[in-house]
Amino acid sequence: MPQTSPPSILVIGAGITGLSTATLLQKHLSTANITIVAAETPNTPSPSVDYASMWAGAHYRPIHPLSTEQLKEEFRMGVRTAEVMKGIAREFPDSGVEFMPGVEYLENPPEEIFKIRNGDVYAGANDEFRILSQDALPQGAKWGCEYQSYCVNISIYCRWLMGRFLANGGRILQHRLSNAVDAFTLADGDRTGDVPVVVNCSGRNFDRDPKMKIIRGQTVLVRQQYTKTITRQNADGSWAFLIPRPRRGGTIVGGTKEVDDWEATARPETRAKLLQQCVETFPDFVDSVEKFEVVQDNVGRRPWREGGYRIEIESVGPGRTLVHGYGAGGRGYELSWGAAERILELVKESLAARARL
Numbered sequence: 001m002p003q004t005s006p007p008s009i010l011v012i013g014a015g016i017t018g019l020s021t022a023t024l025l026q027k028h029l030s031t032a033n034i035t036i037v038a039a040e041t042p043n044t045p046s047p048s049v050d051y052a053s054m055w056a057g058a059h060y061r062p063i064h065p066l067s068t069e070q071l072k073e074e075f076r077m078g079v080r081t082a083e084v085m086k087g088i089a090r091e092f093p094d095s096g097v098e099f100m101p102g103v104e105y106l107e108n109p110p111e112e113i114f115k116i117r118n119g120d121v122y123a124g125a126n127d128e129f130r131i132l133s134q135d136a137l138p139q140g141a142k143w144g145c146e147y148q149s150y151c152v153n154i155s156i157y158c159r160w161l162m163g164r165f166l167a168n169g170g171r172i173l174q175h176r177l178s179n180a181v182d183a184f185t186l187a188d189g190d191r192t193g194d195v196p197v198v199v200n201c202s203g204r205n206f207d208r209d210p211k212m213k214i215i216r217g218q219t220v221l222v223r224q225q226y227t228k229t230i231t232r233q234n235a236d237g238s239w240a241f242l243i244p245r246p247r248r249g250g251t252i253v254g255g256t257k258e259v260d261d262w263e264a265t266a267r268p269e270t271r272a273k274l275l276q277q278c279v280e281t282f283p284d285f286v287d288s289v290e291k292f293e294v295v296q297d298n299v300g301r302r303p304w305r306e307g308g309y310r311i312e313i314e315s316v317g318p319g320r321t322l323v324h325g326y327g328a329g330g331r332g333y334e335l336s337w338g339a340a341e342r343i344l345e346l347v348k349e350s351l352a353a354r355a356r357l
């Protein structure tokens, strides 16, 4: 049967995953008609805690060692995303992406980390990765490294992605669905029979997948500007990190990782603890708590999924295909382009299957 109208594709979600995916689909499927439907968008004035992309740092911090298939795949996606981000930072200084040194200190490093050598690829090609010598480490740290990383001013970057999507003919529909499957009828309109592909980049908000959990994150945005992104993993499992927001957006002081903690408002005692920890851990940034100029507290729910990101096709009825892309946990920005490329492949597969019907 000849196709008269271009294929419609509907992407649920305007978080980092949905925006990156929609942009990439637009670029590679130039004849497709692409719509984003989202309860909240980067223009929503007071985003909810469930809209994770509005509360991220966001920096790129690779995860080693690669002990599972999932971590290996995420590593590949991270390296690929860094490559794309490098192009974006170079070509579009207004995008809110900036490369800068990344530094890590580990108090309790896993044994396998000692297998990594200077010059190995840690974050991406030409990342200038080097292991810090023992005498360059702060007290208590047993392993450390430095490499080229990048940070994202999330509000600028998400709006920039959205602007490009709209400028290239994409549409955004602000609407809360009660079920992802409703998106098929929403997109159908009066063009009965032209069932589109629906891409599910909804973060965690439908609550249908029992493998989904939330990991609460609280951080503090301060006016002071740091020059690199630095992370310290403490022996007790807690984290101290600084993430500068490019384009004078200040610095994120973080942060917590609280599994299944649903508290939506910032805890004052957590803010106090984070600032105190920052002064002790990174005294070259701000040397006393009184000196911080706090801009705001951030609280967000990371959409974490047991077993990792769900990027797969699900058939939900005759000729109706859902392509899932959710469950990025704490890594949605740094894996975004790698994930979007995998989703693109699945959308192409779905369209090809549909054309054969």
Ligand SMILES: Cc1cc2nc3c(=O)[nH]c(=O)nc-3n(C[C@H](O)[C@H](O)[C@H](O)COP(=O)(O)OP(=O)(O)OC[C@H]3O[C@@H](n4cnc5c(N)ncnc54)[C@H](O)[C@@H]3O)c2cc1C
Binding pocket: 012, 013, 014, 015, 016, 017, 018, 037, 038, 039, 040, 041, 050, 051, 052, 053, 054, 055, 056, 057, 058, 059, 060, 175, 176, 177, 178, 179, 201, 202, 203, 204, 205, 206, 216, 217, 218, 219, 243, 255, 298, 299, 300, 301, 302, 303, 325, 326, 327, 328, 329, 330, 331, 332, 333, 334, 335
């Ligand atoms: C404190 C904190 C720090 C973080 N730091 C980093 C970092 O440094 N680096 C990094 O890579 N990641 C970081 N993350 C993780 C990152 O924020 C997430 O992985 C990422 O935002 C997930 O994006 P997403 O697009 O999948 O989901 P979301 O951003 O949650 O977007 C979901 C979208 O789906 C829409 N939606 C949901 N339900 C419905 C519905 N029923 N109907 C219609 N639309 C719906 C929402 O409105 C929204 O548009 C951090 C997170 C937190 C909380």
Ligand SMILES: *[C@@H]1O[C@H](CO)[C@@H](O)[C@H](O)[C@H]1NC(C)=O
Binding pocket: 005, 006, 008, 033, 187, 188, 189
């Ligand atoms: C894209 O889809 C929308 C909604 O289904 C429709 O109004 C619009 O005309 C379509 N555009 C093209 C180029 O087909």
Ligand SMILES: *[C@@H]1O[C@H](CO)[C@@H](O)[C@H](O)[C@H]1NC(C)=O
Binding pocket: 179, 180, 181, 200, 202, 203, 204, 205, 206, 207, 208, 209, 212, 322, 324, 326
């Ligand atoms: C869509 O994504 C959500 C996560 O937000 C997940 O719980 C759900 O199972 C997915 N599929 C459907 C049909 O909703």
Ligand SMILES: *[C@@H]1O[C@H](CO)[C@@H](O)[C@H](O)[C@H]1NC(C)=O
Binding pocket: 153, 154, 155, 156, 245, 246, 247, 248, 249, 250
């Ligand atoms: C992003 O940077 C701009 C300055 O360019 C700043 O005003 C804004 O607060 C920053 N956004 C965030 C969320 O840090």
